């Protein structure tokens with residue numbers, strides 16, 4: 001159920017990005033900025049659920065080091081940086097730059113999400129972590 005919940009959350013983040021891209025294509029920067037805020041917050045909350053709750057619990061059984069969780073965290077920081085740059089490009093009303101960053105965001109995020117959905121979340125389901133409690137703790141994360 002961790003896998004289902006987090007996979008669903010990936011879809012919800014995607015769904016927040018789609019109308020933002022739409023607004024950018026129409027060069028409607030006011031609307032884009034309005035849509036950017038909930039999109040960024042949803043992404044940051046998703047990353048925080050993983051970094052503050054799910055990953056530490058998994059690491060208790062998998063160990064830290066430069067394994068798959070380390071790679072996921074590196075990708076989070078790369079994606080966060082793209083999101084920040086996207087926000088700046090929207091504020092600067094730079095349509096081409098914003099759309100280019102949006103494209104990069106989508107590619108990186110799709111690849112990242114696929115790895116989590118196919119590998120990481122499946123591992124989480126198999127590890128002896130408290131599933132219900134983990135879900136509850138993730139839902140309570142605030143950013």
Ligand SMILES: [Fe+2]
Pocket residue numbers: 047050072076112116
């Ligand atoms: Fe992630």
Ligand SMILES: [Fe+2]
Pocket residue numbers: 006010046050113116
């Ligand atoms: Fe994720």
